[in-house]
Amino acid sequence: MPASAAVLTAVSPRVSAQLMQEGYAYLPAVFDTPFLRALERECDEMAARHYRVENIDRHAAYLSDNTPTRTSHAMMISTGPSPLPTVSHEGLSAVDRFLRFHDEVLGALLGAEVPASSRSMLNWQTYLSGSKPVTEHFDGEYLDYRKDEDGGFTLHEGLLPRLVVILTLSNQNEGELQGTVLRDTGTGKEASPPSRPGDVLVFDNVRMRHNVPMLEKPRRMAGLRSFDFRAVHFARTEASCRPGASYRRMPEGLVSEDVDAVAVHQEFLRERWPRVRELQRAEGALF
Numbered sequence: 001m002p003a004s005a006a007v008l009t010a011v012s013p014r015v016s017a018q019l020m021q022e023g024y025a026y027l028p029a030v031f032d033t034p035f036l037r038a039l040e041r042e043c044d045e046m047a048a049r050h051y052r053v054e055n056i057d058r059h060a061a062y063l064s065d066n067t068p069t070r071t072s073h074a075m076m077i078s079t080g081p082s083p084l085p086t087v088s089h090e091g092l093s094a095v096d097r098f099l100r101f102h103d104e105v106l107g108a109l110l111g112a113e114v115p116a117s118s119r120s121m122l123n124w125q126t127y128l129s130g131s132k133p134v135t136e137h138f139d140g141e142y143l144d145y146r147k148d149e150d151g152g153f154t155l156h157e158g159l160l161p162r163l164v165v166i167l168t169l170s171n172q173n174e175g176e177l178q179g180t181v182l183r184d185t186g187t188g189k190e191a192s193p194p195s196r197p198g199d200v201l202v203f204d205n206v207r208m209r210h211n212v213p214m215l216e217k218p219r220r221m222a223g224l225r226s227f228d229f230r231a232v233h234f235a236r237t238e239a240s241c242r243p244g245a246s247y248r249r250m251p252e253g254l255v256s257e258d259v260d261a262v263a264v265h266q267e268f269l270r271e272r273w274p275r276v277r278e279l280q281r282a283e284g285a286l287f
Helices: 003-010 012-022 033-050 053-057 093-110 261-271 273-282
Strands: 024-027 070-077 120-127 134-137 141-147 153-160 163-171 181-184 200-204 208-212 219-226 232-235 248-250 253-256
Touching: 012 024, 012 093, 012 200, 033 070, 033 093, 033 120, 033 163, 033 219, 093 120, 093 163, 093 219, 134 153, 141 261, 153 261, 200 208, 261 273
Parallel strands: none
Antiparallel strands: 024 200, 070 120, 120 219, 134 208, 141 153, 153 232, 163 200, 163 219, 181 208, 232 253, 248 253
């Protein structure tokens, strides 16, 4: 187990209690500066290696968001072979350490070992001065959604990772709003934990929606979330529920923990993704 994961999982009862009470846990200074710089370099190397049309076509890499004030990349990785599309992070020791940290923490908090075949989305963002806001959302695989006029979207069906792990690589913002803003969907209560270099934020991605406001100064982040291990199925209405699955209601719709996430992904890639990719191209996507 990586040393940083060992430290965090050693206090997993406290972290679990925080997640239960607040919906998130903030862990300061988990990673040191040399690791942060190495992870930055290797994330840039991931983009150079794998941001290719063929990886987007097979849904192992996601369309990047490139604007004058923000750049965001996302790709699927795993520690071992997966039946679903991934890209390789071979030779990138910092990326591998961060992924194993995520898997160890996720396993400790959910009480079961994360299989090597489980895919996680690695995403990393660079926010420059005056970066455009990121509208409130759940992280996940959006199986069906509608775009909103304000630039956001309404999710109709998706797979939601149970927990999200975010690491601050660098941040020049200070004061009350340093980055991610969380909102408890049940109570409406908002929280904006500190976001200093090396800090880790773990949050319940079913209970909490999150956004990023406009930031006055630069900030770089990296995050991981498992799309396969203990992911929950989200349905906005009963029409999108899976037959035979048990659902509970939440403010935005319904969620089920007994849907086979891998099978749902495979069905999506086979039956829906080709049409989604065609639409992306028709809308003038970069690739």
